[in-house]
Amino acid sequence: MTAAANTLPARTIRIPAPTVLAAVVVVLFVIAAIFPSLLAPYDAFHVDLGETLRPPSFAHPFGTDQSGRDVLSRVVSGAGASLLIGLGATAVAAALAVVLGVAAGLGGRLLGGGVNRLIETLFAFPVLVLALLLITVFGPGVSTLVIAVGVANAPGYARIVRGQVLSVRRSEYVEAAHATGHSPARVLLRHILPNALRPLVVAGSLGIGQAIVWASGLAFLGLGVAPPSAEWGALLNDGRTYVTVAWWVEVLPGAVIVLVALALTALGRAMQRRFGKESG
């Protein structure tokens, strides 16, 4: 123990080891997404027909795929697209949730009731099934994937916003804001929304990992982004054909998806504990 360590204030927060581990995984994920060349050992699109379907080794930790491309490099280079899809889908879900949740919480009998019904109706569809319907109708592609996963996840967030708006609108400071003559729009923007959104931010950060898993699942089914892309779902869909002869092309990218999703969820939970219970 050094002197410096002894003088640290007693209220230093002790961060549990799993949270630290989760943070490391997330940081690596973000680095891979922004600067893939820092982590990728090879060019992800370099085809080498003499090195096809090689099992994991020191040279290729994740092995090579059917075109001799390094699987680890492909996973790293796909991180950016997957992160964008996860963020995009969560943003779509959150935006829809704010509109629906505020309308349901503040609208009168007719509007509020109607929007409430719409939220409950969307709830009657399992996430994957609703996303499948939207992709069928609007045709496959990145933007459809993002919108489909976003819309399918929206009702859960909308319920959170609605509940929060309902409890905030009856609070004393909102009454005070009304009483001091602020316009309804100002009360909504300055007083109700900021407080209603805090739990949404926590829920959304928990949801990014889930959104990545849903999007990869849809791509696994063959309803995602077209093959030349190294997006994670596309990797899985690609690897499916070869899984019986080369397990690594499917199992290792899948393991990375699971790890990242777990890490994002664990980090979200830690935030939830740290920033209060109201989002529970």
Add this chain to the structure above:
Amino acid sequence: MTTVAEHSLRARGTRTRRILGRAVSAVIVLWACATLIFFVQILMPGDRATLLLNQVSGEVRTRTAAELAPINRQYGFDQPILVQYLRYLGQLLHGDLGTSYQLARPTTEIILGQLWPTVSLMLAALLIAWVLALAVTLATAGRGRFRSATGSGIETIAAALPQYWLGILLLLVFSLALKWFPAEGDLGPRGLVLPALTLAIPIAGFLAQLMRDEFTRALSQPFVVTARTRGLRERQVRAGHVLRHSVLPAVSLSGWAVGALLSGAVIVETVYARPGIGQVLVQAAITRDIPLVSGIVLVIAATYIIANLLVDLAYVRIDPRITTS
């Protein structure tokens, strides 16, 4: 003053009214689902008749008005939207879910033909999920820090496993490497083991997480102390008294579990190349067979709604406090 008989009669009256209310609102949500599905179809970019013709012939080109006219007439695409909507609802009331573009067969017939493999998969998975969740909870909840932490770690990971990955892992290990189970195409009980396990494990993780919380909370309740002072053994206290308290909230999650089973079945059937509704749905989505997808999605939503209704009703029966509140 009311007599006991009067009171129970009144309670039964509110209960009947409550059940009726729930049933009516389930029907309304179902109608809203059908409406939503109909309008999503209307929003489709491009011309529906062109898409249909291109799908059936397998080529992509612009169609002439002469080619499109008979299709528009046959499917009613040339009618006003309100007329189309009412016609759609009318067909639904007659049990007609539309006709597949690709297979040229009624959706209802296709679904009925594929029903059993999917239902048996879901039932087996639900059973396995409950057994696993109960076993993990009973073995680890409230039994010292190390065992509890291990149990809750297993649950968290299980709940986070995507079925597409878990399925492939189980398939590689138990079917291709160890050869304990057939790889695919076996519809008998042996072929059901791996798909049902794949479907069950993440759901078991969720159920166990919920049960563990309730279990630990119930362990510190006064009735547990009472049971212990009466000299009951630890096992009797856990299985007989505490478990009952932790199962009830998990039962209320069964409606959600049915939704998870339906979503999961879509993926599991694809991983194991098992016939079933999920497999048909994925194929139809890939070929953009809109009527078939819409029909199956509506059936899935209906199943989900009915499952939630049944859970609600069962809850009213199990927990008498609900009727009075």
